[in-house]
Amino acid sequence: xxxxxxxxxxxxxxxxxxxxxxxxxxxxxxxxxxxxxxxxxxxxxxxxxxxxxxxxxxxxxxxxxxxxxxxxxxxxxxxxxxxxxxxxxxxxxxxxxxxxxxxxxxxxxxxxxxxxxxxxxxxxxxxxxxxxxxxxxxxxxxxxxxxxxxxxxxxxxxxxxxxxxxxxxxxxxxxxxxxxxxxxxxxxxxxxxxxxxxxxxxxxxxxxxxxxxxxxxxxxxxxxxxxxxxxxxxxxxxxxxxxxxxxxxxxxxxx
Numbered sequence: 244x245x246x247x248x249x250x251x252x253x254x255x256x257x258x259x260x261x262x263x264x265x266x267x268x269x270x271x272x273x274x275x276x277x278x279x280x281x282x283x284x285x286x287x288x289x290x291x292x293x294x295x296x297x298x299x300x301x302x303x304x305x306x307x308x309x310x311x312x313x314x315x316x317x318x319x320x321x322x323x324x325x326x327x328x329x330x331x332x333x334x335x336x337x338x339x340x341x342x343x344x345x346x347x348x349x350x351x352x353x354x355x356x357x358x359x360x361x362x363x364x365x366x367x368x369x370x371x372x373x374x375x376x377x378x379x380x381x382x383x384x385x386x387x388x389x390x391x392x393x394x395x396x397x398x399x400x401x402x403x404x405x406x407x408x409x410x411x412x413x414x415x416x417x418x419x420x421x422x423x424x425x426x427x428x429x430x431x432x433x434x435x436x437x438x439x440x441x442x443x444x445x446x447x448x449x450x451x452x453x454x455x456x457x458x459x460x461x462x463x464x465x466x467x468x469x470x471x472x473x474x475x476x477x478x479x480x481x482x483x484x485x486x487x488x489x490x491x492x493x494x495x496x497x498x
Contacts, residue, residue, distance in 0.1 A: 268326060
């Protein structure tokens, strides 16, 4: 990877995270205070309805408190969804940049279109197989678990139930909030959690961000050819199709 390009990827990523925290997530820093204001606003708006001869003053304050609690919960849910949206945007941009970088590099030694289309279509696990066939063992690096967790979190946020949710429960249950964890019991534990319990805090967002930066820093400057290099089957098949298509085109041109 060309060093100025590496730096531009890292700079762009850090700018996204910094500005998302500054312009979006910072708006949720005082949810408690805003909930209190919502309760006060309810009292102001409904004070004209209060009749001391017919109404219990305590009930009015209780209703205002309920309004504040509901406001807090709705705003808290919005904050959590906003944070997950920031994480999804961060992850998807990283993955697109990775696939584009790979196809751009492949063009230096292979010109067929099938390989390039295949790199864009295969799942992330197959991309890792390809990188590891080049002696870059991404899955053994310390940052990989955070990248993998981020991928699963984003998939669960997007799709809800499915294989990613099952994998998240199995490998990274810390991203699922258990409402009964403090009391335990029969209905507590990963088996009773679903996509509605997905939860990521600010520190975990920064962990994901740090893993992406660590990944870009870890990309080798050069990957040299090896005599015994063996690419994954899916990549080899795509290359073969490109070679066959090129041969057919050449035969057509020679006629």
